[in-house]
Amino acid sequence: xxxxxxxxxxxxxxxxxxxxxxxxxxxxxxxxxxxxxxxxxxxxxxxxxxxxxxxxxxxxxxxxxxxxxxxxxxxxxxxxxxxxxxxxxxxxxxxxxxxxxxxxxxxxxxxxxxxxxxxxxxxxxxxxxxxxxxxxxxxxxxxxxxxxxxxxxxxxxxxxxxxxxxxxxxxxxxxxxxxxxxxxxxxxxxxxxxxxxxxxxxxxxxxxxxxxxxxxxxxxxxxxxxxxxxxxxxxxxxxxxxxxxxxxxxxxxxxxxxxxxxxxxxxxxxxxxxxxxxxxxxxxxxxxxxxxxxxxxxxx
Amino acid sequence: xxxxxxxxxxxxxxxxxxxxxxxxxxxxxxxxxxxxxxxxxxxxxxxxxxxxxxxxxxxxxxxxxxxxxxxxxxxxxxxxxxxxxxxxxxxxxxxxxxxxxxxxxxxxxxxxxxxxxxxxxxxxxxxxxxxxxxxxxxxxxxxxxxxxxxxxxxxxxxxxxxxxxxxxxxxxxxxxxxxxxxxxxxxxxxxxxxxxxxxxxxxxxxxxxxxxxxxxxxxxxxxxxxxxxxxxxxxxxxxxxxxxxxxxxxxxxxxxxxxxxxxxxxxxxxxxxxxxxxxxxxxxxxxxxxxxxxxxxxxxxxxxxxxxxx
Numbered sequence: 001x002x003x004x005x006x007x008x009x010x011x012x013x014x015x016x017x018x019x020x021x022x023x024x025x026x027x028x029x030x031x032x033x034x035x036x037x038x039x040x041x042x043x044x045x046x047x048x049x050x051x052x053x054x055x056x057x058x059x060x061x062x063x064x065x066x067x068x069x070x071x072x073x074x075x076x077x078x079x080x081x082x083x084x085x086x087x088x089x090x091x092x093x094x095x096x097x098x099x100x101x102x103x104x105x106x107x108x109x110x111x112x113x114x115x116x117x118x119x120x121x122x123x124x125x126x127x128x129x130x131x132x133x134x135x136x137x138x139x140x141x142x143x144x145x146x147x148x149x150x151x152x153x154x155x156x157x158x159x160x161x162x163x164x165x166x167x168x169x170x171x172x173x174x175x176x177x178x179x180x181x182x183x184x185x186x187x188x189x190x191x192x193x194x195x196x197x198x199x200x201x202x203x204x205x206x207x208x209x210x211x212x213x214x215x216x217x218x219x220x221x222x223x224x225x226x227x228x229x230x231x232x233x234x235x236x237x238x239x240x241x242x243x244x245x246x247x248x249x250x251x252x253x254x255x256x257x258x259x260x261x262x263x264x265x266x267x268x269x270x271x272x273x274x275x276x277x278x279x280x281x282x283x284x285x286x287x288x289x290x291x292x293x294x295x296x297x298x299x300x
Numbered sequence: 301x302x303x304x305x306x307x308x309x310x311x312x313x314x315x316x317x318x319x320x321x322x323x324x325x326x327x328x329x330x331x332x333x334x335x336x337x338x339x340x341x342x343x344x345x346x347x348x349x350x351x352x353x354x355x356x357x358x359x360x361x362x363x364x365x366x367x368x369x370x371x372x373x374x375x376x377x378x379x380x381x382x383x384x385x386x387x388x389x390x391x392x393x394x395x396x397x398x399x400x401x402x403x404x405x406x407x408x409x410x411x412x413x414x415x416x417x418x419x420x421x422x423x424x425x426x427x428x429x430x431x432x433x434x435x436x437x438x439x440x441x442x443x444x445x446x447x448x449x450x451x452x453x454x455x456x457x458x459x460x461x462x463x464x465x466x467x468x469x470x471x472x473x474x475x476x477x478x479x480x481x482x483x484x485x486x487x488x489x490x491x492x493x494x495x496x497x498x499x500x501x502x503x504x505x506x507x508x509x510x511x512x513x514x515x516x517x518x519x520x521x522x523x524x525x526x527x528x529x530x531x532x533x534x535x536x537x538x539x540x541x542x543x544x545x546x547x548x549x550x551x552x553x554x555x556x557x558x559x560x561x562x563x564x565x566x567x568x569x570x571x572x573x574x575x576x577x578x579x580x581x582x583x584x585x586x587x588x589x590x591x592x593x594x595x596x597x598x599x600x601x602x603x604x605x606x607x608x609x610x
Contacts, residue, residue, distance in 0.1 A: 137311070138318045141588055143543040146561075146580050147322075153565040153573040154326055231442050235547055238444045239562050251444075258448060258551070261456055261463075269452070272445035280440035287436075 022292050030288045033281035040278055043093055044100035051090035052078075056246055059085035064264045080266045082256060091253060092271055099249045099275075103229045106168025110229070111222055114175025119206055121176065122183035132176065139173040145232065149241065158244045167233045167242075171225040178221055182214040216293045223286035227279040234275055250275050305593060312589045319581040323574045324367050328360070376578070377571030386571035390557060390579065396466060397556030400479060400548065401541045403472055407480035408537060412487025413530075419488065420495030420526075421518060431488060438485030443544055447478040447551035464553045471552075479548045483537050490533050495526040528599050535591035542580050 023034065043050070053075065062071030062085040070076045071085075079088040121132040139147075148166050155162060183206075186192055191213075195205050236242030237251030245252070250271045257268025334350045351357050358366075370376070376386045419431040454474060455463040465471045498504065499522055507517050546558035553559070557576055564572035 134314065134318070138315050138322075141315055141539070141584055142319070142581055143539040143584070145543040145546065146577055149546075149561060149565050150323065150326055150573055150577050153568055153570060156568065157566075227440065234442060235444055239547065239550055241562065241565050254444060254448065261448065261452055265452055265456075268448050272442075272448060276441055276445055279442065280437065283436050283440045 026288055030284055033284040036277055036281045037285065040096060040100065040274075040281075044097045047093040047097035051087075051093040052076075053087040053090045055086065055090040055094045055248070057086060061085065064260065066264075067266050067270075079270055080264070082267045083260055083264070088253075088266060088270060091248060092250075092274065095248050095250045095253050095271060096274065098243060098247060099230060099233060099251075102164050102167060102233050102243075102249070103226060106164050106170075106233070107222060107226045107229045109165055109168040110170060110172050110225065111175055111218065113169070114172035115179040115218060117172065118176035118179030118181075119183060119210075121180045122187070123202065123206070129180075132180075136173040136176050144170045145235070148232070148236065152236075152241050157241055160243070160247065163233075163236075163242060167229055167236070170228060170232055171221075174221055174225070175218065178217050179214060182217055183210055186210045186213055220286075220290050220293055223282070223289050227282040227286070230275065230279055230282070301596060304596060308589055308592045312585045315585050316582060319578060320368065320371060321364075323577055324364060327570060327574065371578070376575040379569050379571055381567070381569065386569075386575040389572055390560065390575045393555060393557045393560045396554060397545055397549070397558060400472070400475055400554060400556060401545055403476045404479035404483070404541055404544070404548075405537065407476050408483035408487055409534075411480065411484035413491055413527075415484070415488040416491025416530075417495060417518070417523065419492040420499065423496060428492075432492075435485040435488045438481045439489075441481065443478050443482060444547045444551055446481055447474065447548060450474045450477060451551075466552075466554055475548050475552045475554055478551065479541065479544045482544065483540050486540075487530065487533060487537070491526060491530050494529045495522060498522045498526045501525075528595070531591055531595055531598070535588045538587040539584055542584070 023031070026034075059071065059073065059081075061073055062075065062077070062081050064083060065071055065077050065081040065085075067080040067088075068078060069080060071081070075087075077087050077089065079092060081087055082091070117132055121129040148170070151166055152163075157163075187210075192205050192210055195209050200209070233242060234249060234251030234254070237249040238255045239251075240255065243249040243252055253271035254268050254275075257264070257266075257271070260267050334347050334356060356363070374387060376390075378384060379386055379389055415431050415435070419428045422428050451463045451474065454461045461470060461474060463474075504517060504522060507521050512521070542558075545554075545556060546561060548554065549556045549558035550562055557579075560572065561576045563569075564576070
């Protein structure tokens with residue numbers, strides 16, 4: 001068997017094995033965080049099938065039941081019910097699904113757009129680069145939520161796709177900065193120039209040669225950006241300018257529950273705890289990922 | 301030095317220019333502000349009349365120049381609901397937000413710096429680990445949930461503080477903790493790593509060799525040097541305080557700009573929204589400029605050398 005074939009055959013496998021080895025060697029806290037994230041992802045994927053009741057079904061007979069109570073209609077509610085008698089567990093599951101979908105799609109969108117902008121700046125240099133860098137600086141000096149709110153003010157709430165893209169756009173300037181800077185130094189490294197000499201086109205050089213080389217830095221940025229996207233989405237939904245009913249995100253649940261803190265803490269408390277544990281787990285895993293992927297950075 | 305300052309001022313002016321341009325274009329992205337502001341069932345004749353009145357049927361370039369002229373005069377348009385000048389409506393809310401933000405800022409400094417120093421000095425110990433755990437927790441805790449937790453704990457369970465209100469000094473306690481915790485957590489982390497870097501520097505070894513005590517080294521040598529990079533983060537904090545105050549003011553019904561912005565976005569009071577966006581941008585730009593110039597004054601290395609500010 002030729003050498004290249006062997007390498008090709010074994011590489012994905014050994015990468016997976018290295019990943020597993022890294023996870024096994026991780027501190028206990030990281031394992032717990034990974035486990036929690038795994039649970040959240042599982043719920044996000046299967047919410048539709050595992051939620052016990054229709055998340056929109058109201059029942060005046062079973063309003064504000066505490067966790068673990070059984071309603072007059074004989075239905076058991078593990079996490080209680082809200083002010084309209086809706087099952088909190090079912091609402092929690094469907095909210096996890098929406099929050100995680102928005103975070104995944106939004107983060108990916110922002111990462112792809114931001115990195116591409118950085119590539120464009122590095123590829124064309126000159127005035128294109130200048131304009132992009134001015135925009136990057138501008139974005140870095142404005143709180144993103146203000147920009148998002150001014151767009152929402154004009155377009156109105158209720159456009160889910162626009163909202164996902166908007167939320168995902170947060171942090172684009174950091175991807176742009178990273179991909180631009182790393183691409184510029186990669187171009188000087190010679191391997192990109194050699195591919196070009198061999199006749200590789202721009203797309204080939206960037207996507208097949210430069211991108212894999214700067215992937216680690218971009219993944220680290222994703223791990224920082226992802227919890228930020230979750231927090232931005234849930235904050236905006238909490239404020240009433242994000243996800244609109246009948247859709248529901250974890251932020252929406254919290255904002256309904258706020259009015260019932262006195263006699264029904266679980267309506268706000270349980271989704272709040274879920275957001276917190278999720279962002280906390282992401283930070284812990286992100287920190288760990290940074291150490292694994294980039295051994296040169298000292299732990300901050 | 302003057303050259304660097306001039307460049308920074310020019311850059312600040314450019315940012316402000318971009319903000320105004322951004323707001324101008326965003327307001328016109330969806331067609332025109334009239335159909336965005338008015339209910340869908342408004343009589344087309346009235347909409348046309350409003351367009352005429354606001355000069356929206358003139359060429360974009362003419363409108364753009366006019367827009368600048370109005371802003372220069374301090375005219376940000378009138379609120380659609382009661383016809384009052386938007387600037388006036390926003391200015392009424394400034395003191396409440398300023399009070400909250402300044403107290404929050406003090407809270408961030410008073411928690412972040414001591415905790416960061418304490419962690420760095422006790423590197424690797426239980427104290428260090430405890431502070432860093434606290435920092436990660438504080439940073440991951442979404443402020444709207446923190447606010448709700450505080451209300452649950454201090455108002456509902458312990459009955460120590462009223463959940464709402466803004467008249468008394470103690471009304472500030474919960475909003476300030478809500479606003480400042482994430483910032484304090486970030487600063488603590490930053491101060492710690494910056495302290496650790498400094499503590500490894502050769503001049504610390506030199507100070508030790510000269511017989512300075514550890515206490516002297518930490519307070520009079522390491523801290524001033526470690527504080528310099530932390531100043532840059534403080535520039536970022538202004539942005540975090542502004543976005544944080546939006547949530548905090550909503551949770552605690554605090555009568556400031558943040559809540560006004562949310563109300564204005566929900567009711568599509570575009571004149572108010574654009575006023576707040578521009579004022580926010582202006583204060584951010586000013587804060588960053590001040591930090592940059594402070595940096596130049598405090599750290600002589602910045603004035604010479606490679607001009608590494610870029």
